[in-house]
Amino acid sequence: MKLLGKNFNKKESYVVVQAEDDEDIWILYNFLQKGDRISCSTFRIVTKEGSNKSEKVLVRLVVKIEDIHYEAEGSSLRCKGRTVEEHKLVPLGSYHTVVIDTKYSFKIFKDSIDRYAMKVIHDAVDITNKAEVGTIILQEGIAHFCLLTNSQKVLVAKVEKSIPKKRRGLGESGYETAMKKFYGYCYDSFKRKFELEKLKVILIASPGTIAKTLYEYIMSEASKDQEKMILQSKDKFVIAHSFNGYLQSLDDTLKDPEVQKRLENTKFIKNILLLENFFTELNKDTGIAWYGKDVCVKAIGITGAVKHLLLTDTLFRSDDPKERQFYIRLSDKVRSQGGESTVFSSRHDSGEQLDKMTGIAVILNYPMPELDDESEDEED
Structure with missing residues (x-):
């Protein structure tokens, strides 16, 4: 989260922030309370003076929050309340719902701010409180990429590839070709979604030997591409067992004592x-x-x-x-x-x-x- 401004005192406190990811939206859900005021750019359907047509315009409003709803699927907050400052297009006291996401910065006013709220913002700004663990849980033809933060599991990528059944003799090469393409897609997602310099551990889990094969593929391709950061992060990788390639199986993998031992220094x-x-x-x-x-x-x-x-x-x-x-x-x-x-x-x-x-x-x-x-x- 970006902290763009702040002022903490007994009469009134405020912070100016911009959320950068899903984790920040959840953190703001824990920071905001009913009665807080929020000043931000927001869309409003208005009818301009001298016109009968309504149009959607971007305005900056100050809204006193009466209700807060967290939408996990879209990773946003919907803060409903009344406007408390004049605006030429919006009457004072009008109801409006502000959608908080990662697009705009906004200013939050509080009549008082306690130590817990201050810590919430401080931890959000401190990059060390972000994701420490990257996980890939996979099976033949499907892989889920997650980041484990202090407050949630964040799905950042999903890879799917149709894999033909293994057959003895002539049909086997089709399986191997499809799996090689699948590993290639996983490698591309791995490079795009994981910032290795920030992660302490990269956990790869699967039934059988698929996780080990993916790890070997990543290292082989990194060597060909001269990806120094990947090669230098070799000690961060942990290979483990999972029942399948779906997210529900990740919870069971994380209960494995050997996995927990490797992750013991993460929050x-x-x-x-x-x-x-x-x-x-x-x-x-x-x-x-x-x-x-x-x-x-x-x-x-x-x-x-x-x-x-x-x-x-x-x-x-x-x-x-x-x-x-x-x-x-x-x-x-x-x-x-x-x-x-x-x-x-x-x-x-x-x-x-x-x-x-x-x-x-x-x-x-x-x-x-x-x-x-x-x-x-x-x-x-």
Whole structure:
């Protein structure tokens, strides 16, 4: 995300930003709240004075947001509200829906901005918080290319090629020719979609030996083309098994201990491992893992008890600033006592799982079975 301007003070704060990719749109969804004002270029159907014809024109409006809708398929935000500044073509107080995408910059005004919102913008601007892992999951004739960021899996390319069946004797060359073309298409997409200097790991997964063959093809072609960046990134590649070439299979591949070991220094996998640790302790019923607002608050109130606080970004999208501040203070309290606090994205499987369990959980430094009474009261 591009940060083009900012001003943070007690009376009024604003940021001027331009989203650059799908990840930025999701981040802005977590940043914007009802009551914020947004100033941007937007299209409006108007009837000009002295004319009976309506036309679509580009205008710059300031809209006070009443409703925010995230559209995952088109990767955009639709912010509906009323105009709060005069415009010669649009009456004051008119309803208008602003579509936020990657085409224009815009200015967001907030009456107050909390530390979580400031961190959201800071992390979006910091390139190190972008994708650290590129993945290719494939089978014969189909491949999906994804980038794994701290908040989501982003599909950046899909390759499809009709592959004839393997046949003994005369028909076999047709299969081999088709597969070679398929690998060539994958190589082209790999070069276009993956910025190797920014990625820590490139994971290639498939049934059988297809992933290994693609890796060998990439290296062979890179050597012919003298693609130094690819050749220098040889140690970044991880070859793994998947059940098929579809995205659903990627989740299973990422659960492989060997894959997790290779990805252990990436933010994406750290959250997965943290939640797995939570569920391990919860299933063993050790008294170390707990979830639910009341029981977690009680645990945090005991100095030094909480090792890790787990929250989802859903909790921070509340329209009530007091509720947002409540979770910010909880995080601060845990950190002040030597613990850690992690916010999970509800777009990740790990965040979805945590959302289903109230969106808040803790891992303790020592067992506290006495919290069980509090937990049962909350479930009732």
